[in-house]
Amino acid sequence: MSTVAKPQRANSVSSTLGLERWVAVVDDDEFVRRSLARLLRANGIVAQTFQSAQEYLSSTPTTGPACIILDVHLRDVMTGMELRERLSAQGSLPPIIFITGQDAQELGPGLPGLGNSAILRKPFDPTVLLDLVLQRVGLGPANGTV
């Protein structure tokens, strides 16, 4: 189910990032997952998609992602929040950009200490997401190709 999106353009940012710099997309919605991978890839960012927290955890990449775009609400056993807790406990917590279909007030006080994380409500402005990703992977928006 996971898709490795290869860099498409010669002058993409991935050449400066190196192939080990990649972004994980964890969302249970197939269309959301695919569109995000497409957007990242079009901007020259390597992306890998996962449909559940389990799938992400069971994958064994050589290097962890530079950043995770993570759905707060995952349909399976583990939610986005729980995945974050798990990663935090494992000491391998990359920057996380949460995305959610819920209203902000519905999320309630459930997002304490996001730290290096951010949260976007669907449908979000793709350029805002892209800026956040580029910041997280080490390139400010000024250096990006957006």
Added chain:
Amino acid sequence: MTVGAMDQARDARNQSLRAPLDSWPGRAFLISTQPPTPKQRLIARLLGVVLLGAFSVAFAFRHVPLARQDAFIPTTNSIVFVDDLITALLLYAQFSVTRSRALLVLASGFLLKAFIHVAHALSFPGAFAPLGLLSADLQTTAWLHLSQFAAFIVAAIGYTVLRDRPDRTPISDQAVAFPIGASIAAVGITALALTWGLTMASAYLPPLMADVVHMSAGYRRVGGPLLAILALGSIIVFRRRATSMVDLWLQLATWSWLLDVLLTASIQARFSLVFYAHRSMAVVSSGFVLIALLFESLMLHRRLVLAMAARAQEREGHRTAIDIIVGSLAHELRQPLASILVNESAGRILIAAEPPEREELRATFTDIGASVLRANEVIDSVRNMFTASPRDHRQIEVNDLVRQAVELMHVDLEGHRVVVSLELTPELPPIQGHRGQLLEVLLNGLKNADDSLASVSDRRHEIHIRTVPLAPNGVSISIEDSGGGLDPRVRGRLFEPYQSTKPGGTGLGLSICRSIVWAHGGTLSLVPRVPHGAVFRVELPPSPAGDVSTTHPATPQTASASRPSSIAVASTL
């Protein structure tokens, strides 16, 4: 209340009154429209028998002379006056709502009877003046007495004849003060004219009294046949079956009136036993009628208050379901919207690339189109859940319904870190029922379970849903939670309106759930679970015992064919 709101309320009522009164929803709350129960009919009959007993005793000892009490007539007449006045007011109030001319006639009759009793007391010899006030002579008082009998029976007959006749030209609400005012004025004028006329004409009328105490020979000769004619009129009242509480109590009043007439006809002299007895009977019967009407009105008022409370709670239950569905709808719609927006953004970049990436662009457009269809499916699935008509009973797979309810609550449950486990027996017998209504019951049950978990911090938040077959061919659905359980203070009254353990809620939405389940011929229970929490259990029989539509007026009634579809189906595409 603003003028606009009043206009609206009035319009609504005018609208509803244009329909036959039989189908008017307010009829359950008016003594003039609510049919009497068998118990009430029995009570009325028993009272009739008691009155007959009192009559028999009085009749047997009718000639026993008793001491003259001049204060007796003013006293009894005052009581009858007040009773009849209040009865008339009650009936006018009924008229102001139903605008039935029959009620207006009856109210006028009671009012006239009340007024005549005043004139009768004032003119009664020895009461206020040795020969009575109002320059009445000996005969006036006796004629007034006969005329109050006539006033009652004419009104009762008028009411009985008119009551089942539809009003051809309905009295509009704006004009309701006019008929009442006109009726009161007409009754007042009639009472005055009657008193004056009987005083003026008494010389030309057959004498009823020989002296202040004794009846004359003319009393038997003229009064007897007059009373007999009036008594025969009561047959009209008795022949029609009482279809409302007013009808029933009017029949009882007519019965006691008839006994009073018979006693009156047998009077030979004032201040005999029968004289006192017939006035006492008038007092008792006017009191009976008033108390009965007041009691019934208050009972109906009580019912109205309870119905309003239940209604408010029903709305609460619906709102819970609506909140859950709207929340779920928003969440499900935001997925395709997000993917459309992201695809659009990606597409702009792909089209600007040199050379343009045609294959990827084509896939992008395909995904955008698919996302739009997906959003549409989400909307359709919600519509299909609730646009079925209440009469639209269909085969329901209970396990599907449970999954759908959990799916709709999924976002909330996850936000509260509730672990839902399903233990669904495969191949359950299908249930006949209304899908939207039963879904509403399950949503309310899940919401209660979810809410009761909010206060729990020392154990896992768990909801366990189990479906099991129930012999023969029924299904039991239980929703168990590990939450705070049931407050012992409200345990026995959980299903009553306004019983809430939640600070913000006006009720648990349980009474609506129970009426839905009952309408499906099933049972609903909420019992404590050991060691923590509660069990919400719905037991449904294989086929409904009653008509679901009659108990669930608030369900949207847009007729539309419902296709089995759900958000769960849509979101896993």
